[in-house]
Amino acid sequence: MRYDGLPEFVAARGPALLRSAFLLTGDRHLAEDLVQTALVKVAPRWRRVADDGDPEPYVRKILYHEHLNWWRRRGRHVYPSAAPPEPAGHPDIADGAVRSMLLGQALGKLTARQRAMIVLRFYEDRSESETAQLLGCSVGTVKSQTHRALARLRVLEPGLADLLTDVEIPEVAR
Template identity: 40%
Template sequence: MEFEEYASARGQELVRLGFTISGDYQRAEDLAQIALMQAFRSWRKVQRADDPHTYVRRILVNSYLSMTRRRSFTEAPAADLDPDRTVPDPATDIVNSDDLWRALATLSARERVVLVLRYYQDLDDRTIADLLGIKPSSVRSVASRALASLRKARQSHRVDERLP
């Protein structure tokens, strides 16, 4: 598969992943663009990977995590997001709950990424561990802590009942 075909076929999926992780449509577009730009620079290497899409998703996730480590990074509260700029996707009805976004915003970047990859992207622990460069047991630990935080938020703020 040539790069142009890949970008055309998977570009919007990368934007949706970026939006789900960051909660910001403009940041999601930036993350997808960064991931595609880096993939283009080393496309031969990406093509040789066992799963090129996993390789590009890892670039996107690592870019987001790197972005959150910068001092200038600030996350906009869900109330400040422009609802007309969301990515059209059937799953947005589930994850677009304002309370859920607020609860997710309280998590660390790593916790949020693990939950998004596990529940939105439906990836297994081993794949998530490979994407993040950690052990599968660490993925389970991070997910467990994140879910406990969300449950606590649900109890104290009556967050959406669809939380696992």
Template identity: 40%
Template sequence: MTFEEYVGSRGPALIRLARLLTGDDHRAEDLTQEVLARAYVHWRKISRADRPDVYVRRMLVNANNSWWRRRSSRELAVDTVVDRPQRGDLSGEVADRDQMWRLILGLPDRQRAVLVLRYYEDLDDATIAQILDCSPVTVRTHAMRAFANLRERCGIPAKNGSRP
């Protein structure tokens, strides 16, 4: 597969992944362009990999994490300030789309990446582990911590011994 064919077939999915990771359309397009520029230079090596898409997704996740580390401030401009979401459950009022994305964007990078890769990219734990360069057990741990964080931010008490 040529680089042009790859970008033609997988480009929109990469931009979607970047949007979910960054929460910003413009930053997502810049991030995807940056990653594809680096991938182009190394395309001969990437295309020989068993799963080039996993390799490029990993580049995208790593580039997003590097961008966050480089920022001097993680403050985001918002229209309104929300002290704490009202108590509720994730399937009810608190789960409206905008509120949920604010909660997801507030998660640590790895936890957010695991949720996005699992539930929006529909990848299994082994593939996510490959992309994030960790073990499948670590992927599951990040997912459990992400759900615990979301519950806490929504004011839902954790049940003793329960799993998300």
């Protein structure tokens, strides 16, 4: 009774939670640990959370906060960087894979908070207000942190600049 619906929730939403966790951590095993930690934290409150409606925002909030806590406790994990290969005359299938790897490496160089902003805003397509609510900060903080994160990504991996220029970011008052 206490956990009614939790196994179904995990079966239905677990893969999406794992994908987000992987983007946050850059490591499959850490991502699995992060999702498991979030689910362990929500389990004692599951009945109340599930009765309130959609439990996913609550679980995701725990996921993002736990990621930030890990980062603070363990220190920032630096992922190896590789120089992008010379661009070929004709794009091939490997080009997408290389770009994905470069983006993953560049994300690994951001702060945990910046990385969470990028994942929430662009991977999960969350609004600024949803992102602010999930991370427990103001909309202005979301805007400024997202702006800084994208600027840092452009510097870290210039080869991905064309991916990052399509994003409209309003100027943030400093």
